Amino acid sequence: MSYVDEAIERVIRENPGEPEFHQAVKEVLESLRPVIEANEEKYKRDALLERLVNPERQIKFRVPWVDDKGNAQINTGYRVQFNSAIGPYKGGIRLHPSVNIGIIKFLGFEQIFKNSLTGLPIGGGKGGSDFDPKGKSDREVMAFCQSFMTELVKYIGPNADVPAGDIGTGAREIGYMFGQYKRIRGLFEGVLTGKGLSYGGSLARTEATGYGLLYITEEMLKSNGIDINGKTAVVSGSGNVAIYAIEKAHQLGAKVLTASDSTGWVYDPDGIDVEALKEIKEVNRARLTEYKKYRPKSEYHEGKGVWQIKADIALPCATQNELGLEDAKTLVSNGVIAVAEGANMPTTEEATKYLQENGVLFVPGKAANAGGVATSALEMSQNSERTSWSLEEVDQKLKEIMVNIFHNIDDAAKRYGFDGNYVVGANIAGFEKVVNAMDAQGIV
Ligand code: GLU
Secondary structure (H helix, E strand, C coil), rough: CCCHHHHHHHHHCCCCHHHHHHHHHHHHHHHHHHHHHCCCHHHHHHCCCHHCCCEEEEEEEEEEEEECCCEEEEEEEEEEEECCCCCCCEEEEECCCCCCCHHHHHHHHHHHHHHCCCCCEEEEEEEEECCCCCCCHHHHHHHHHHHHHHHHHCCCEEECEEEEEEECCCCCHHHHHHHHHHHHHHHCCCCEEEECCEEEEECCHHHHHHHHHHHHHHHHHHHHCCCCCCCEEEEECCCCCHHHHHHHHHHHEEEEEEEECEEEEEEEEEECCHHHHHHHHCCCCHHHHHHHHCCCCCCCEEECHHCCCCCCCEEEECCCCCCCCCHHHHHHCCCEEEEECCCCCCEEEHHHHHHHHHCEEEHHHHHHHHHHHHHHHHHHHHHHHHCCHHHHHHHHHHHHHHHHHHHHHHHHHHHCCCCCHHHHHHHHHHHHHHHEEEEEEEEC
16 A cells, blocks of 8 residues: 555544545645655655644643623634744634634645645644634623633743634634733734734735735736636635635635625625625625625525526535536536635545646646735734735735746646646745755654
8 A cells, every 4th residue: 555545544444434635635645646656755754744644742621711691701712833844833723613623724724735835934834723703792702712812821922833813713802812811921923814904914914815826826827828807707605715715706706606604605796796695795794685785686595505596607606525527517517617716625635636626727826825824924024014015015025926826736746747737836845845854854
């Protein structure tokens, strides 16, 4: 059995009940096959793959808080510090009822390669809790965030581990967590990113993941001789990634026809009204059923369905495994040209394969959504320098980073004879820097 197959088998055996983690590891290690096979003896002797797939540290803790009725509530908190070969652990905090250790490990594992692809010095980590901020009062969210940070504070720091937002964790939650960190440690420092602009946040961080997704999509299309201007797109999600992906898509001359949330989706033939979406989601924290009030000609549907709308580009920006094989078949039969992942691992293994086999340009999340964490790293730099850069400066850097990522993954794919396979290219390019650093630092 090859070293890659042995390593995959061992991950499945030793991490039972964690299908998303198995899926992420399989996808990465399968793509790395040509690189691993070229150095099999050395990597095996150094247990390189075992070290890559085992987090350096994983922390699990109790998060007690009191709800508005005076009842005590208990959630579980996690922080997985996966790999620090190229920099301090960096990655978001997901607050969602679906969170468990397997989800956080899959996200942390992906983060290693994503962060490496940014070209910036950040290692991979991820955290979260099964707490659901939806439907909670501000006071309850604050109580949870303070309790979560009271424990997390022991493990993080600006040169050790720098958490940020993810699903369920936005500016409000980061603010409460930062306040609690500062109160306990007595230090005003860049320990979290995605902070508010008045206390050390970076301009363009809010927009960065969505904008970055469009910058890389534009570059990929351009290098394949296609102009994004005038194209139609379907987007899933209506959170931070989706909103700013839609905004930038419109700025680039594309028209986005859909958005979705956990209960339904909207189809707007005239193009999604971003300002309406911002008001519904960012200000009112309401459901997409509200959208029709702003745009009477739009349609609202319960359940899932954005992938059935005919469009040139599909941008899954909601959550993992939201685009399956049947969706991929529908997209292909509707003539989709490109799929770029705004969320982490939103496309299933079979769907990804089907899209690639049918000539769809496909850029995986670890490259396509890296603009968020890249701008977090820019926030860290500004905090260390005690300065803040202009919107234009940050946006320009973000654009350069995304264009570079595209060319790096394109080149890596070509070098190994997988021309146009950006999944393989992203995994190899992300891996090369990490393995080089791991190698140089000995068996640690
Ligand atoms: N949660 C985001 C991601 O998946 C951002 C992480 C960060 O900014 O540290 O990459």
